[in-house]
Structures are given as structure tokens and as C-alpha cells.
Amino acid sequence: MEDVVGAKEVAGMDVLELTAIGREQHDLVGGKAAGLAGLIRLGERVPDGFCVTTEAYGNGRVPRAEVLAAYERLGGGPVAVRSSATAEDLPHASFAGQQDTYLGVTGGEALLAAIEACWASLHSARATAYREANGVPHDSVLMAVLVQRMVDAEVAGVLFTADPLTGSRGASVVDAAPGLGTAVVDGAAATDHYVLDGTEEGERGCLTPARRGELRAAGARIKELLGGEQDIEWAYDHDGTLWLLQARPITTLFPAPPSSDKPGPRLYVEFGHVQGMLRPATPMGMSTLRSMLAGMLAAFGLTVEIVDIGGRLYGDLTDALRDPSTRQRLVKLMAVDFGPRAQRAVEHLLDDPRFAPGKTRRRRGAAAMRTGPKAAAGILGALARPARARARVFGEIERLRRQQVTDPATAAELLELVERDAESSTLADAIIWPVVSGLAVSAALPPLLKDIAGEDEIHTVLGGMPHNVTIEMDLALWEVARRAEPHREMLLQTPRSDLCAAQLAGTLPDFGLDAFLERYGVRSAAEVDVGVPRWAEDPTPVFTMLANYLRVTDPEQAPDRRFERAAERAESMLTDLARRARSRHALRGRLAGFFLRRSRELSGLREAGKLVGLYALRDRRRRLLLIGAELHAKGLLAGPDDVMFLDLPELRTAVESGADLRDTIAARRAEYERERRRRTVPVALLSDGTDVETLLPAPPSDGRTLTGMGAAAGRVTGRARVVREPSDAFIEPGEILVAPTTDPGWTPLFLTAGGLVTETGAVMAHGPTVAREYGIPAVICVPAATTRIRDGQLITVDGATGTVTLEEVPGASEPVQR
Template structure:
């Protein structure tokens, strides 16, 4: 079929007519007013020749005269890729010859530079796309524009946004004209100030109602192009899903539901990409079991771990509405970054979140439940923290003993698939309630010591000075791991040319086939193969599964040529500098408050003896989590052999309960297919809100006046590791993709221990999310690497190779208009962190 009338397009024909035509067909089927027209299908495009006679006949049947000719690609106007403006539209086309030429222009636009670049960014190849062309009777508008049925900037689903201009709407679409801008409530009366511009209040009400009607019919928020003709008639020219909106929280009604607020917590563990469904299920089950053991209602899990778009959120509504707690919430969330704290303060001013007595939705965090939780944790933890402060060496010995106990736990082999899945569900119980809890007091002791010392030195401390005392921290399992990998790289230097000239993915493949020389990596992976990026997601590969990130780090190590910049030397230097900074700080404080200074000095030195254990509880947890993964993948292999899954890894796109259903014979392959598609779509999402309201609003998307005062060449984030460094930007979205040079400024969405091998040669670290107590910034401090976190859109606002100076004490990033340093001097060494001047 080469041609089809728009009115005859049926659902499910996108591969034949493309996304735009499919959307127009849906509008017509919903009873909306759409200009008459026809579609030249993808079958004609694939044949390579325009069916001229059929096109001319259809054009004459349309009545001739001016028409609009629009591209309609098969990968266009889809739920996860709009392709807005990537292919051509030709307006005011009149005559058969001009129409044929416009069709060929639309076909040719498939290979335009902008379309090719967009497809590459979406992970689509040219062969995956075919082009249909829509031809419609041309409307001569008095006013036209674009309407979004949800606010595309803030995500608010209860607002309709309209931009319009007199005459043709191309000035709105291509951004060449100033527009009349309207923000309308999704329902209800219009604000009184909307009586301006080219649209009347009556037309705005008409658009508002039409947009909501179309959204209901098409099932999601829509981006609609519209035009009003000389008779005042509204025509819809196009409708496509708004692809940039973050998903709504499950089970919420943005219009009539009880307003709620959610805090994204996954990035604290380096989870910026979506968590697999099994990963969420295991985390929820582990949390539920732990709460049951300590005597707390496991309904808390429903609010503590909320899966939104594959990311982990916590429901903060009970805290925000609590008359006693609400004023403390901005301070409570400050650890997640200044943007989150600002967003919470905005929420507190919103009358929808006014304080009120606890209702059913808040009872999970009731006083009784909180009291039971605190009684189960605090007394033993406080006693353990005091013991650790008194005898830090003994506390470290006890903590590492717990690690060895967990590692020596015997493995079991359940008898059947269902038993494996049940065993996986409870695999972590003993570790989470025993060794892991007993390994935490030294960390709490260090945090208490730092907090008290901070208070004692208030008025003496300078920005970043407390962080300077935490550099080069001993007894950190992640630091030790990274330094051991450095030792592996030293043993690999005879093979440097091979390792540096071959891509990490190819090296990993050769390693798995036994084709690489042995230089100690096998032993390293036996010890640390349970680690990886997003490692608390049981569905995420470990280094033992795929050592590509390890080879990426090794390649960076092998480029270090200056012995003074070798990681052991840098780490040792950081420790010396920290001790010097601590001594200088205490000496200065003694001049005005000698007793406080001595107490603070004692606490900070105790902190240095204990804070390195920060990484131990999580590392301890990874051993049973690796066994959970092994059991689930073995179960997945069994289900694959029985024809119930396509491949063993598919089990990670089920929940624990669903996996049990599969073990009992349920064919869940269609479920897996849909979940994989959703997971891959969300994995391409670059921006995830730190706060999210139940109506879709991202409070952090509102303008930040504080950042504007520094000017366009400065980005503002949260100080995380003191020091100053200048170097070229290296943007990395996953550690396996890293191609870092010594001295580079690593810019990433987030980091976790799976990233830290890259830190050893960095000049500095910048992340879009994080917390000063999260794994990445902690390790950065210990290496003496300046770090700035919580920098909004850092991976898009900075460019590869751009030279920046980051200040880890102030949180400022200054952009320089110069070529990259590593290119200027012609060497591999790049920039190195600058040691801040000693306090005077």
C-alpha cells in the first residue's frame, strides 16, 4: 500500500505510516478536527521511487491548492523519542510538481546532519528508520502555536502551557519569533491575567479543554500543534507524546489525589540509571524482613522504597506535613544537596502541604513505629560508637572480623528452581541483622566525632577546612581495592602497548577467553569481582561478569608517567597534608579556646582512625548480595531451559514473586519484553529529579536565583572534597566507557565504589547528584581529589575537553575559554590538583 487516507489510519500501523501520521489518525478517530489529507507510506519509501501518478491523483482528490507536506518517520513521535524538528516540513506547497519535490525533500531529510546526530543520541541506526510523508490541506491561520498538556519545564501534569503567534505557527516551532506565552491550570477557571496576546480568553479555554480531551484519548500528556482559521475554528495539526516528562509516582492521581512529595535516594548508592525490577524487589524484600526482625511494621517499606521510573524514592509527605518535624526537613535533606533543600523550602510554602494530623498515609512513620525502630538501633549503636571512640584499634579489628565471618559462610545448592528463588529472598537476613549492624558503630563514632568537633571549632573553621583533615584516610576497603588495582597495573607495564592500544571491551572479551597474559588480574577479581557500578542492584553486572570497567581504569593507570602522580604517592601525600591541616587548625584554635581545641583535636584524630571504615558495611553486604545474584541467575538458566524465559538474565526483569510464578510454570516472557523496553528507555534519561511531587512537578526545575549571581561562566554545586584543580573535562556516563587521562576532571551523573578505580589519576570530580557522605565524595577526599557534587545538568552544560577550575571548598566551577590542557602541552600527564595554601 503506497497511499492511505488519514481518516483510514488504524492503531498499530506506525511501521506503515510513521509516528506523525499515526498521531493524526488517532486524533481523527477521537473525533478531533484535523485538516483532510493522505499519507505516502513507508512501502513507497522503501521502494525508493515516488508513485507520481497516485500522488497526483490523491492531491487532486484533496482539491488541489496549497498543502502542507510533513515527514512522518517510523521512529518519530514515539513515547521515548519525539524527533521534533529533525525531519523536514514544507508548507504552502502548490501544484503536482512542487508536491513531488517536497516529498523527495522529506525523504532526503532522513540523512540530514541533525537527524543523524539525533538518532545517534537515541541509540537508533539509519536502517531502523523508514519515512512516510503526510500531505494535508493547508490551513491559513490567524493565530497558531503549540500546546503542551503538561508543563514541559517543571513536569507539572495539572498545567497546560501554550505558546502562540499571529499567523503561521512556524515561528513558535523553530524559535524565530517572540511568542505569547500562557500557563493555564489543567482544570478549572483561567487566571485573570491571561487576557493578552493573539489568543482570546475564550480560545484559551477552548484549547485547555481540547488538550485535556486529547490527553485522555491518547493516554498520555501531549505536545499539540494547533491553528485558528479566519472563522475562529480550531484545527489540530499534530499531536505527539511529551517524551521528556519523568514518570508519575505509581497509583497517584495528579488532579484529585492527595498531594505527596518524594525524595530520590538511590543516587546515595550510585544508582542513577534505573534499577532492574528484580533489584527493586530484592531491596524491598530485604528491608521488609529487617524491619520485621526489629519489630517495626513492614508497611514502612511502601513509603521508604518507592519505585518511580526505575529509581528509588522515599515518601517524605509525613515529615513535610508533621507539625513538629516540618521545620527540620530542609536541614534533614541538606545532605542530598542545596538544590533539594531549596526545593523542600518551596514545598513548605505550598498550602497543599500545610501541617495536619497524621492520617492513614502517614502512619507508617508514626511515633510508635519510629520509637520501636530507634529502640532497636540506637542504644546498641551508641554504646558501640562510644567503645569505638575509646578503643579505635579494637573496633577496627572487630569490624574486619565481621567481614571475614560473612565471607566464610557456606554456600548452599537448593534442590529446585523455586527453592533457589526462596533462598535468594532470604539470603541476606543473617548478614543484615548481624554482622552488618555490628560493623556500623565505628562509622557512627567517626561521624559523631566530626560533628562535635565542627561545633567546637565554630568560628575558627574556614570553608573546606574540616574536609581537609579527612584526606588520605586509612583502613578503607575501597581505597585498598583501588591501590591493589594500581599494583596490578604496575605488574602489567610490560604489556602497556597492548593494554593502552586496545579498547576495554575488547580486552575484557580476550580476558574471558584466556587470551591475555597473566599479570595479577585474576587474583584481583577473585577478591573484588563482587563489585561493580550500581552494585546494590542485584540485576547489575559485577566485575566478575564483565571486567570492562576494570580494564578502563587500568588503561588510565598505565598513562601515568610522573612518579609523583602515582596513586600511592598521591594517597600518602594526602595523608601528610591532612595531618598538617589538622595540626594547624588545632594550633590556631588554641589561641582563643584552648580547651575546646584540645577536645576537637582528640575527636578529629579519632575520626581519622575510624572514618576509613565508611565503606566496610556495604562491602560486607556485597558478599551475600553476590550469592543472591548467583542463585537468581541459576534459576533463570533453569527457566530458560524450560522455555519460560529467553535467556537467564531475563529473570532480573521479574520480581521475586513473579519469578516464583515462572518456576511453577507461568510464561512471563511478554512481561520481560515490556520491562526491558521500559528499562532501556529510562536508561537513556539524563536528568532525574531529586524531588518529585505526585502531580509530576520537579521543584528543583524552578529558577535558582543563587546560581545566577556568579555569572554564565560559573556553575555552582555543593563542596564535597576540598582543594582546587584545573584540567580538561572528561564526561563519562558509565565507568566502562571511561577514557580518562591523568589530571582530567571527571564529570559524571553520579558515582559509587564501582567508579573509584578511576579516581586514582584524576585531577578532580564533578557529579550531578550525590551527598558529602556518599561513597564517591568520601573516596575523593581520601585521595586528596577536589570534588564538587550536586551540579545540575553538569554532563550537558560542560563539554568534553573544556578546561575548568573546580574549587572543592566553595563548590564553584569556573569555565575557561581555552583549549584542553592535555592537548596544549602535548603530554599525557594533563592537569593535577592544586594543593590549597596552608591556613594562616
């Protein structure tokens, strides 16, 4: 149906018939009315009605005469009066139930009062809180009101064209109840639940098989017409006619994997949480990460397809799962490199017939054949001469840190350098094999010490680890804090934004921060994303951490002392475990002693590989920003950092042809901010969007004990500090840090924390590694920890059992280390 009324024609109109609402009039009629008008244009059956527009709301009065006239044209009788705010039924925020709805309104005066009540609900406490949680400015929202003829419903409910719990796009889900359906949307009563996946199902509940089929077909049709998964409210009247009452995007779904031409369902495992990064990558960051990760995997002779799903890195591991020779090893790989959540997900799929082992054509590529001898020589060399291997690693780090580079003058020349560097993003052998050696000896300890040592004892050996560049960074910042003590009040009382401006202007007193940033300014939270500012550019997080350190007054809680204690416990445990192993078997004892000692000499190098990569990212970021500055000066970008929301081919188009990509950039920035607000990211996805973890049986719970995986030995009771972003996190000494994940940019917070709880991770990931080295108990992979644990709640973290206990009886506020 063509638009009946254009935007210019409705100027000054306070009331519009649903059939007269045009395609570009969302701001005039709000999300709900615009969505229903769209369904009418597509030929769908929608109850007649009209809209009291945002123009009327802006005038501050209900247009009495126009409303009553429209009501009379509708035929009077009972109507539904529903909010239709401009921030409603959006792709990223449904605002479901946040503003008011009134059903069965009869008579002109009652209708006018209901419209006023809908207007008022825009400022209710729940609507205000929802806008704040979704980053919607209050002053940007206006309210329209939708008035529709009531459907005399025999049965009504909600249809989701994808399963909102599992994420599967292969099934529709329906909740239905007799009558108006308010019991469904309000959650006020039990409903009949149906999963419509194409399989036959007989008579059950209030929906006949024929009506279930009609709903499934309607959902598929509307999803296709509107271009995305939909949340649809519907009703059958007593004549058996299906009416559509609302259709809006399903806002909670994690994006589905891109389509693949490979056979069967695919398995994608998320890589970012191992790096402590759950936030999305910028488009330029994603482009860089994919090339870096491909280069790292190539160094091991591996080829894995890397895909972007929701701004996160996922690897397609389907072929390895279906390969009879690798599927069992894949489960073990998950445990070491991806964490227990990914391991459980992959293990579950071993019994899924869709991933049954089959015939494969395995070819050992030339890269793999070259890598084998080189890897063996590198690893054996590091094991034989660990001090020499460390010297080479730290020598390379220092060389890169001090390396003087020059930048060309033009954007075209700069871009050539960036593109060339993107094709050669592999770690040097001097770095990669000592790092791999440290990871290998640590991974070998559990099987080598089976029946001799528990996991917590092995974690103790890995505590207080020397030669770790991230630990050295954290302790260097502690030294800065000690030197900054004379300026304590200034640093604690001055807004961080003012401190940041003073630091960048060079007007702060000299207490060692300049030297710290000179050495470690390449770091930040989410530092593997080239699109994220470094501490040298924005030292605000560093001032937050300094403030945390300045609150430490107990000498025994000083970070350097805590690290020393962890190292002392590690050395003592190493001696004890080696003795135990020798008492069992002489040869096994000598081997265990060798691996235990090499773990202390090499495992700390695991952070070095990442630091080396950051120097390349530093140079790439600087050059990209220089290109951005030139394009900004030409009026092609709103700001230099807009380049981070393009990929390299798009950037080349802008540089060579002067293409204006500002609309593309604005849309990607908005999507990036929406994804940043996402609280959970699936660790394993199927190609239809199914979150594999939702298929696993729920673990037993007593209501007080949260179960994860122990990652650092010890037990501590203290107040929880729930932190979702490290840049503004204040942690009192001894509080337990509860976070979605952690990467090296978070680790300075560990210096004052009494313990660590995360929702994701792996035992050998950055956060748990640093926690062990500081000797603070850590439990990782606790589902929904940041929502199930309240800020300030007294909790007990037990790294030996992998549990977090929610204490029912308030205890002393001071943590108790055992």
C-alpha cells in the same frame, strides 16, 4: 470509528487516505500519520489528507499517478507536506523538527518534489545524529509522507498537557502566535505564552479566554483518550474552528510518582544519587533495593514509604516535612545524607502553605524503642574502642567473603532461598554501629569547629583516610597495574573485549588480576543493583582502568604517593585545628581533638557497610541467574539474565506455572534502555510530577563560573574529561573528571584524575569521600555540568569556594595543583 482497511487489505498500496489508516499500521504510515488517524477515529477534528506510505519509500519512487489522484480528491489547492517516519512521535523520542515539512505547497509537480524532499530529509545530518543519540538503528527507519489540506490559520501554536519545564501534570502550557504557527514550532519569533491551571485570566495576547478554555479541555480529552501527556499542534481558522494538526507523547517528562491515597501533595526525595547511582535499577534490582533500604531504615526505627519512579528509588518524606518537631531537622538531614540540591529543595517547601506544619499523631514504634539503647551502646562502644570496632567490621567482611554457600538443584528451591533472604536484609550490629559512629563524628566536626575551621580545612582532615575498603580496592588495582608493566603494550593495544574473553578463559599472563577479582569481583558501577553484572562476570571496566593507570609515568602522580600526601596533610591539619580549638577553650579543645582523632579512626568505615551488602547481592544474583538458566532451557526466557526484568512474584509465577513472560520482559528492557539514556534525574518531586528544583530562583552567574558545593579541598586547573559511563572511560593523568555522579565502581578513575566535578551527590557520599582521601579537589552538585562543560575544555575546580571556572584563555595542558 472501525478500521476501514486492515493490514492485509493494504498490501501493495502506496497511498492511503487518512480515514483509511488502521490501528496496527504504524509501520506502513509512520508515527505522525498514525497519530492523526487515531485522532480521527476518536472523533477529533483533523484536516483531510492522505499518506504516501513506507511501501512507496521502499520502492524508491514517488507513485506519481496515485499521489496526483489523491491530491485531486483532496480538492487541490495548498497543502502541507510533512514527514511521517516510523521512528517519529515515539513515546521516548519525538523527532520534532528532525525531518522536513513544507507548507503551502500548490500544484501537482510541486507536491511530488516536496515528497521527494521529505524522503531525502530522513538522511540529513540532524536526523542521523538524533537517531544515534536516541539509540534508534538507522536501518530500522522508513519514511512515509503525510499530505494534508492547509488550514487558513488565524492563530496557531502548540499545547502541552503538562508543563514540560517543571513536570507539573496540574497545568497545561500553550504557546501561540498569529498565522500559521511556524514561528512557534521553529522558535523563530516571540510568542504568547500561557499556563492553563484553571485560574481565571483576562484578555491577553492572541488567544481569548474562551479559546484558552477550549484548548485546555481539548488537551485533557486527548490525554485521556490516548493514555498519556501530549504535545499537540493546533490551529484556529478564520471561522473560529479549532483544528488538530498533530498529537504525540511528551517525551522529555520524568515519570510522575504513583498515585497516593494520602492527603494533600506529597514530597518524594531521590535516594540513588547519594549512592552515586542515577541510572535506573532493573525491576529485580528495584525489588531488592526496596527491601534492603526498608531493612536499613528499620534498624534506626524509621519507616519511610519507598516508591519506584522511573526506575529510581524515592522516599515519601511528606509526613516528616509537615511534622512541627521534625521539619527543621529534616533540612539538616538533607544536607548531610542527601546533598545540597535536596537540602535547597526541601528548604524551599518550608514556606509552601501546602506543606505547613499541622497536628500529627507521633507514635514511637517498638522497633524505634528497641533501636535506641542498642544504637547508643554500639556508637559509644565504637567511640571508646575504635580499633576493636574496626576489627569486628573487617572480621565480618572477611567471613562473608570466604563463606562457602551451596545452592539447591531446582529453580523452586532456589527461589525459596532468594525470597527468604529478601525478608532478612539487615546489616549486623557489628557493622552498622561502627559505620554510623564514623558518619556521626564526621558530621559533628563542622558545628564543633565553628569559627575555628573552614569547610575546606575540615575536608582536608577527612583526606587520606585509612580503613576504607574502596580506597584499598583502588590501591590494590594500582599494584596490579605496576605488576602488569611488562605487558603494557598488550594491555593498551588489545581490544578490551578480547582481553575480557582471555581473562574469563584463563589465558592471560598472571600479573595479579585473578587475585584482585577474587577479592573485589563483587563490585561494579551501579553495584547496588542485583541486575548489573559484577566485575568477576565482566571485567571489561577493570581493563579500562588498568589502561588509565598504565599511562601514569610521573612518580609523584602515582596514586599511592598521592594518597600518602593527602594523609600527611590531614594529620598536619588535625594537629593545627586541635591546637586552635584548645586556644579558644580548654574543654572544647579536648572535645574537638577527640572527635578529630575519632574521625580519622572511624570515618573510613563508611564504605564497609555497602561492601557487606554486596556479598548478599552476589549470592542472590548467582541464584537468580541459575533460576533464569533453568527457565531459559525450558524456552520461557530468551536468556538467563531476563530474570532481572521481573520481580519476585512474577518469577514465582514463571517457576510454578510455566508462564511465558517474554513480552513483558522485552517491554521492560526497552523502557530500561530509554531511562538509561536520561541525562538528568530530579532529586525532589511533588506528587503531580513537579521537579521542585525548577521552582527555585536561578542563582546569579557571570557566564564563566558554575556554582556547586565544595566537597574536597584544593584548587586545580586542567582539561575536562566528560564521562557519563565509567566502563569505557579513558582519563589521561591529571585530567579533571566531570560526571553526572560517581559510586565506588567509578573510584578507580580517581587515581589518575586531577579533580572531580559532579552534577549530584552529598559531601559524605562515596565519590566525594574518596576524592578527599586521594587529595583531589572536588565540587559536587553543579547543575548540568556534563553539558555545560565541554570535553577537553580548560577549567579550574576550587573545592574551597565550590566553584568551577570555565577558562576563556587556553592555558597549559598540564594541570597545576595548588
